Amino acid sequence: MPIHEKHLIREENLLTHDKLVIEGVDVSGHWSTFIQTRVVSDYNEKMEDEIAALPGGEHINRCWQCGSCTNSCTVNAINPDFNPRYWIYLIRTGMESELLRDKDIIWQCVSCNKCTYACPRDVFPEGVMKATSHWLTLKGHTPKSPLQIFDEEFAGQVFAKGKIEESRLIRRFFARTGQPVVQDWLLSMVKRMIKYLPVKMLIGLGLQTLFHPRARGWARARAAINEYVHEKEAAHRKALGLPADAPEAPDAQQPQPHLDRKALIAALKN
Ligand code: SF4
Ligand code: SF4
Numbered sequence: 476m477p478i479h480e481k482h483l484i485r486e487e488n489l490l491t492h493d494k495l496v497i498e499g500v501d502v503s504g505h506w507s508t509f510i511q512t513r514v515v516s517d518y519n520e521k522m523e524d525e526i527a528a529l530p531g532g533e534h535i536n537r538c539w540q541c542g543s544c545t546n547s548c549t550v551n552a553i554n555p556d557f558n559p560r561y562w563i564y565l566i567r568t569g570m571e572s573e574l575l576r577d578k579d580i581i582w583q584c585v586s587c588n589k590c591t592y593a594c595p596r597d598v599f600p601e602g603v604m605k606a607t608s609h610w611l612t613l614k615g616h617t618p619k620s621p622l623q624i625f626d627e628e629f630a631g632q633v634f635a636k637g638k639i640e641e642s643r644l645i646r647r648f649f650a651r652t653g654q655p656v657v658q659d660w661l662l663s664m665v666k667r668m669i670k671y672l673p674v675k676m677l678i679g680l681g682l683q684t685l686f687h688p689r690a691r692g693w694a695r696a697r698a699a700i701n702e703y704v705h706e707k708e709a710a711h712r713k714a715l716g717l718p719a720d721a722p723e724a725p726d727a728q729q730p731q732p733h734l735d736r737k738a739l740i741a742a743l744k745n
Contacts, residue, residue, distance in 0.1 A: 483513065484510055488510055488511040488513065489508055489509070489510060489511075490508070490509040490510075490511060491504060491505060491507055491508050491509075492504075492507040495507045515570055515572070515573070517571060517572050518568075518569040518570065518571070519569045519570075519571040520569050521569075521716075522566050522569050522571055522574075523535060523536065523566055523567050523569070524714075525610060525714060525715050525716075526566055526603065526606050526607055526610050527606075528710075528711065528714030528715070529606035529609050529610055529711055529714070530602070530605070530606060530609075530707075531599060531601070531602025531603060531604075531605040531606040531609075532602060532603050532605075532606030532607070532610075533599075533602070534596075534597060534598050534599055534602075534603075535563060535566060535567065535598060535603050535606075536567070537596040537597060537598050538560075538563045538564075538567065538596060538598045539595075539596055540560060540563075540564060541560075541595060541596075542560045543590070543593040543594055543595060544559040544560050544563075544590035544593060544594055544598075544600040545558050545559055545560040545561070545590075546593070547589040547590055547592075547593040548589060548590055549585055549587045549589060550583055550584060550585060554580065554583075556577060556580060557580055557583060557584075558577075559584075559590055559600045559603065559604060560600075562574060562577065562581065562603075562604075562607060563598070563600065563603060566603075566607065574607075575616060578611050578616050578617050579617065581604060581607050581608050581611065582608040582611075582617070582620035582621070582622050582623070584601060584604035584605065584608070584622075586601055586605075587601075588601050608620055608622065608623065609623070609711075610715070612724045613711065613712065613715055613717060613724070614715065614717075615724065617724075618724055618725045618726060619724050619725065619726050621648075621652045624648060624651050624652055624726055625648050628644055628647050628648050628651070629644060630704075632644060634697055634700055634701060634704070635689075635697070636687065636688070636689035636690065636693060637689055637690025637693035637696065637697070638688055638689060638690050640683050640684065640687060640688075641680075642680075642683075642684050643684070643687070645661070651726050652726070
């Protein structure tokens, strides 16, 4: 399978001699460059099966490495190191240590699903990116990504109340990912909402923030959902050979202090 978008000669594998003379010929510096042999000795033969056992990764075995996913990828257009086709290749060949070199960017998939539409084999590369990010966290290679933290907060609210309260969701997400609550884009959005949304809708949003509404008769649904989620989580951990009660991965960053209401009101008045 091709791996042509990547340089296989890495800076750390180059050896040069500052001073070297061979048979009277001075080959100092780059004239004496040697490339150290590239050896992969830590194949993880279970990696493909493990990622296939997580949601989104089910069809990874269908990939025939055409590269359409990478060619169409939104993030790859900005960062060529973001390469779904290459990571699928590494996963299928069990090259875990190579995959781990990119562990801090895999979560950056923005779920635009361009790759999903481009893929001729219905691999669902977007799902594979999510499954790989999940796998990295479960295996302890990365802390929870901001994406996973957002999903947790979103799902947590739905499980608890059957409804989403947007302002609480954003506040909690910012707190867990170490971001300030007062951000320019958010202020601009709030100002536009105040300007353009009907008063009745604004009052409804305000009341939601105060009273934290919940769906009627949600208790039974919540119990069933919780049971299903716990079953699934246990199955995922088992598929990865992890103990059922291992500690949770930490968040990507430490929590920030709570909302500074005075600062927020002052910013909105500007
Ligand atoms: S869904 Fe993710 S992997 Fe697929 S094209 Fe969009 S950013 Fe790239
Ligand atoms: S587009 Fe589909 S088949 Fe082609 S490399 Fe990407 S995942 Fe594999």
